[in-house]
Amino acid sequence: MIQEMMVKLQETMSRNHQELTNKIKKLDNEFDFIQEAIQKNEQKIKTVEVKAERTEKKLEQVDQRMMETNKNLEDSLVRLEMDRASFYLRFQNITEAKDEDLGKLVVELIAEILERDTQEVIREIDEAY
Numbered sequence: 001m002i003q004e005m006m007v008k009l010q011e012t013m014s015r016n017h018q019e020l021t022n023k024i025k026k027l028d029n030e031f032d033f034i035q036e037a038i039q040k041n042e043q044k045i046k047t048v049e050v051k052a053e054r055t056e057k058k059l060e061q062v063d064q065r066m067m068e069t070n071k072n073l074e075d076s077l078v079r080l081e082m083d084r085a086s087f088y089l090r091f092q093n094i095t096e097a098k099d100e101d102l103g104k105l106v107v108e109l110i111a112e113i114l115e116r117d118t119q120e121v122i123r124e125i126d127e128a129y
Helices: 002-088 102-114 118-128
Strands: none
Touching: 102 118
């Protein structure tokens, strides 16, 4: 009877040992699978980081080009406004001939009205503009 119990106990221990061995192998396989998945994820993360860096560089380049374009547009707008202002900056009742120097004519009229020398008026206009 003790021998039978010992045999049964050994059989049970052997089965338990076999089950544990199988479970350990299964865990090893799962661990290997998890490690492979981690490596794949790390590679994907690196790829995404590289793409993000490229995208960021491209965005910086686009931003730089946009700023340059904006500056060019602002400069063009200023020039257009200056052209428009010079167009509207005409004296009333002064007829302008085709080859006539309107600036000189205006200086002479201003000098005559202010009773000053034309060179003095030219200097003051140059200082103002």
